[in-house]
Amino acid sequence: MENEIAAKKLAELGHITRLSIFRYLVKAGDDGAPVGQIQKELNIPGSTLSHHISRLVSVGLIRQVRESRTLYCIPQFEVLNDLVEFLKSECCADAKCKS
Secondary structure, X not given: OOHHHHHHHHHHHOOHXXXXXXXXXXXXXXXXXXXXXXXXXXXXXXXXXXXXXXXXXXXXXXXXXXXXXXXXXXXXXHHHHHHHHHHHOOOOOOOOOOO
16 A cells, blocks of 8 residues: 555544544444435534545445445455555564564
């Protein structure tokens, strides 16, 4: 992963509402959660929620899937894991780690 790509993902997670949405979806697991459920649980107005979901989708942290009339948001764990690995990739590269 390149610095620019990681920075974009981290920037989107750097907003309290988007971080709350993403953490809620991670807690929900591989199946994600319906948009209506996210809205209800996090008490976010619909248009605001839509904006924040769009930002998370744009950097690949979540994807949306429609099943009949329900729109689900699904966390992309592989993208999250890649981001975490990127952050850890040079851990202690210039020093001896104690962890």
